[in-house]
Amino acid sequence: MENAVNDVNRRAIARRQLQDLWQAGCDFLGSEVSILGGAMSWVSERHLVSAISNAGGFGVIACGAMQPERLAEEISATRALTDRPFGVNLITMHPELEKLVAVCLEHEVTHVVLAGGVPSGATIRQVRDGGARAIAFAPALALGKRLVKLGIEALVIEGSEAGGHVGPVSLNVLVQEILPYVSDVPVFVAGGLGRGDAILSYLERGAAGAQLGTLFAASAESIAHEHFKKAFIRASARDAITSSQLDERFPVIPVRGLTNSGTRRFMAHQADVLGRFQKGEVSREDAQLEIEHFWAGALRRAVIEGDVEEGSVMAGQSVGMVKTIRPVRDIIDSLVEQAVDALILRDERMSARRVPELAAG
Numbered sequence: 001m002e003n004a005v006n007d008v009n010r011r012a013i014a015r016r017q018l019q020d021l022w023q024a025g026c027d028f029l030g031s032e033v034s035i036l037g038g039a040m041s042w043v044s045e046r047h048l049v050s051a052i053s054n055a056g057g058f059g060v061i062a063c064g065a066m067q068p069e070r071l072a073e074e075i076s077a078t079r080a081l082t083d084r085p086f087g088v089n090l091i092t093m094h095p096e097l098e099k100l101v102a103v104c105l106e107h108e109v110t111h112v113v114l115a116g117g118v119p120s121g122a123t124i125r126q127v128r129d130g131g132a133r134a135i136a137f138a139p140a141l142a143l144g145k146r147l148v149k150l151g152i153e154a155l156v157i158e159g160s161e162a163g164g165h166v167g168p169v170s171l172n173v174l175v176q177e178i179l180p181y182v183s184d185v186p187v188f189v190a191g192g193l194g195r196g197d198a199i200l201s202y203l204e205r206g207a208a209g210a211q212l213g214t215l216f217a218a219s220a221e222s223i224a225h226e227h228f229k230k231a232f233i234r235a236s237a238r239d240a241i242t243s244s245q246l247d248e249r250f251p252v253i254p255v256r257g258l259t260n261s262g263t264r265r266f267m268a269h270q271a272d273v274l275g276r277f278q279k280g281e282v283s284r285e286d287a288q289l290e291i292e293h294f295w296a297g298a299l300r301r302a303v304i305e306g307d308v309e310e311g312s313v314m315a316g317q318s319v320g321m322v323k324t325i326r327p328v329r330d331i332i333d334s335l336v337e338q339a340v341d342a343l344i345l346r347d348e349r350m351s352a353r354r355v356p357e358l359a360a361g
């Protein structure tokens with residue numbers, strides 16, 4: 001009986017500790033737990049975003065290539081499904097960026113995530129002057145500091161373990177390079193996170209919260225095609241690789257996804273274009289465009305149409321931890337419980353060490 005009471009108390013204390021560790025993130029996001037659902041083009045729409053926010057996390061709509069009217073519709077539809085806060089992720093090179101920000105502000109979106117490049121001071125001001133909070137990605141310490149000077153109110157540091165477009169540096173290294181030196185704004189970590197104990201380790205080092213994509217893409221509420229989710233369940237971490245560039249004259253932005261017939265054909269396609277360029281049959285500009293166009297529409301093909309052989313099955317290395325299709329609430333609850341378990345286990349380990357030391361006098 002006494003043991004059971006002790007266990008309950010210990011769990012309550014660990015929960016309180018976790019809450020303290022990510023309180024700044026929760027306060028910033030207006031959520032119960034400091035877990036963002038990273039925006040995923042085609043995947044992060046009204047159903048998944050509202051499910052994440054309703055489960056206590058913070059959902060983010062992926063605007064991607066949407067036009068302003070379409071974004072307005074998605075925001076309204078999301079609001080109809082949740083009364084909790086959620087964000088919108090905008091790609092900074094979108095030709096209608098200013099209008100998209102205006103749509104977010106008109107619809108009283110509380111947080112705007114500026115992705116896909118370094119946002120200008122003018123865009124950050126537009127977001128903040130309109131009453132929303134501005135978040136951006138920091139791929140390196142110097143850029144993170146510059147973004148804070150420009151008025152960014154929170155940073156996401158995303159390691160190369162993540163799904164989708166990635167930088168070259170792992171979260172393990174980015175965290176060491178950035179976390180100890182940024183204290184003015186909350187910093188959220190992303191990339192390869194599949195368990196609560198891993199999230200806890202970053203919170204203890206100063207992160208305010210975590211952003212996850214891959215786990216949520218395979219959730220019950222995700223509208224991704226059944227084939228897409230099943231490919232996630234089958235895959236292990238080593239199947240989620242970044243796209244390779246064949247020739248340094250023709251840059252390829254690395255995208256992490258599951259290897260399939262499409263990724264293999266991409267290599268052959270680059271070789272073919274390169275061959276024709278070397279023979280003078282195609283100009284450098286056209287060759288670059290041909291390489292870039294290979295993946296046009298490929299994410300939609302995989303996510304919506306379920307063609308996981310030819311489409312782009314973007315996924316992070318955490319894909320190996322996706323074992324079943326689970327509701328978002330289950331995913332978030334187990335992340336929290338894993339963090340709580342880790343705190344309890346750590347306490348047990350420390351006291352087991354202390355007792356013999358004390359006994360030894």
Ligand SMILES: Cc1cc2nc3c(=O)[nH]c(=O)nc-3n(C[C@H](O)[C@H](O)[C@H](O)COP(=O)(O)O)c2cc1C
Pocket residue numbers: 037038039040041043062064089115116158161162163164165190191192193211212213214215217313314315316317318
């Ligand atoms: C299918 C897929 C699509 C994604 N699309 C976008 C996107 O449109 N914009 C963006 O900023 N990040 C995108 N991401 C990255 C996620 O927002 C998130 O940061 C990342 O998935 C976190 O790493 P994880 O996959 O290891 O959890 C995408 C990720 C996946 C898996």
